[in-house]
Amino acid sequence: MARPWGSIDLHAHSTESDGTESPRELVLQAHAAGLDVVAITDHDTVAGWPSAIEAAREVGMGLVPGVEFSAQQQYASVHVLGYLVDPAAPAFLAERERIRVERVERARRMVERIGVDHPLTWQDVQDHAAPGATIGRPHIADALVTLGVVPDRSSAFDGILHWRGGYYQPHRAPAPVVAVRIIREAGGVPVIAHPAGRGQATMDELVIAELVDAGLFGLEVEHRDNPPEARAWLHEQARRHGLITTGSSDWHGRGKPNLLGEHTTTPEALEAILAEGTGAEPVLPA
Template sequence: MEHAGFDEPPVFDWAAAGPADLHAHSRESDGTDAPADVVRAAAAAGLGAVALTDHDTVSGWVEATEAAHETGVALLPGVEFSSQILEASVHVLGYLLDPESAAFMGERERIRTERVTRAERMVHAIGKDYPLTWAHVEQHSAPGATIGRPHIADALVSLGIVPDRSSAFESILHWQGGYYQPHRAPTPEQAIGIIREAGGVAVLAHPAARGRPVMRMGVLGDLVVAGLEGVEVWHRDNDEPARRRLLADAERYGLLVTGSSDYHGAGKPNRLGEHTTDPAVVAEIVRRATGWAPVLPV
C-alpha cells in the first residue's frame, strides 16, 4: 500500500462537504458490502464523508480509496480494534493511523490468527448439535477476510437454524449460549496505545452497548490517561440516559464527540447516515492525526 502520511493537515472545508458517518464496515470484516460499495452507498445516502473501520484489518482501504475518488466522497481510512476488559468486549476506533506501523502490524496479525482459531472452536462445538461445518462458514466470508462470529451467524441463517443475525447472537452465539469460546484480546489501553503509536486518533466505540462494560466499570478516566481522544455518543446502541452521561463525561475529560451508524450492509439494520459527526470534530480528528491522510475530493 502506498504510504499516504502527511506533515500538515490538508486544507478542506468539512462543513461544506456534508454530513460525516465515521463508523462503517465492509465484507473485509463483518459487513456484507464490498469496500467500494460502502463508499458508493455513502454517496447515495448524501454523505460528504465516511470512515471505513473494519474490525482489525485495513485490507479494504485501497478499494475504498478508489471509490472515494470516483464518487467525490471524502474517506477517513480507519480500523475498529477489538479489545477486552475481563470478559467484556470493548471496541476502539482508530482513524488515520499508519497501517505499516510495526506495533499495529504485529497486533493485527495476532488478532487475525486468534479470531480464526476461536471461530473454528465455536463451529466445532456448534456442529455437535446443529448441521454446521467450517465449509458452511467459509461460504459467507470474502476471500482473505478474517472469519468471526458474524460469519458463523450468516451460516446459521442460511441453514435455517436461526431467522437472522440478531437471533443468532441472542441465542446460539450469545456468551451464555453454551458455545461461546473465550479469546485473548488486548486491553483497551493497549489498543489505544497502538493507535496512538501509529499516528492515529483513538475514539471509544458505542460505549453503552453490550451491557455497558466501560460505563459500568468506570474506566473511562483510565482510557483518557492512556490516550483516548474521543467517544462515540450518537449511536443507536447508546440509549438517551447513556448519551447524557457520555456527553457529561466528554465535557469533563475534554473528549471529542462523534456520531456514526456502525453500518454493516445487510448484516445489521443500521443505515448509513442515521447518526453523523459534527464537521468541526471531523476536521479536528484530521488535524490531530499524523499517520495517514484522508482521501479528499479532487
C-alpha cells in the same frame, strides 16, 4: 475558512471484516445515501482501504481510513475505533495479525461445538466470508441463517452465539488502554465505539479517565446501541475530560438493520480528528 463537510458517518464495515458489501460498494452506497464523508472501519484489518479510497476519489466524496480495534476489559469486549493510523506501524501490525489469527481459531472452536448440536460445518462458514476476510461470529451467524437454524443474524447473536448460549468461546485481546496506546503510537486517533452498547464493557468514570491518560481522543455517543440516558452521561464525560464526541451508523450492509447516516458526526469533530491524526491521509471531498 472551514471546509463545508456536509454529512459525516465515521463507522462502517465491509466484507473485509463482517460487512456484506465490498469496500467499493460501501463507498458507493454511502454516496447514494447522501453522505459527504464516510469512514471505513473494518475489524482489525485495513485491507479494504485501497479500493475504498479509489471509489471515494471517483465519486468525489471524503473518506477517513480507519479500523475497529478489538480490546477486552476482564471478559467483556471494548471496541476502539482508530482513525488515520499508519498500517505499517510495528506494534499495530503485530497486534492486528495476532488478533486475526486468534479470531479464526476462536471461530473454528465455536463451529466445532455448535456442529455437535446443529448441522453446521466449517465449510458452511467459509462460504459466507469474502476471500481473505477474517472469519468471525458474524459469518457463523450468516451460515446459521442460510441453514435455517435461526431466522436472522440478531437471533443468532441473541441465542446460539451469545456468551450464555453454551457454545461461546473467549478470545484473547489487549486491554483497552493498550489498544489506545497502540493506535496513538501508529499516529492514529482513538475513539471508543458505542461505549454503552449491549455486550460492551461498562465504561465508568474511572475507566474513561484511565483511557484519557493513555491517549483517548473521543467517544462515539450518537449510536443506536447507546440508550438515551447513557448518551447524556457520555456527553458529560466528554465535556469533563476534554474529549470529542462522534455519531455513526456502524453500518454492516445487510448484516444489520443500521442505516448509513442514521447518526452523524459534526464537522468540528471531524476537523479535530484530521488535525490530530498523522499516520494516514484522508480523502477530502471534491
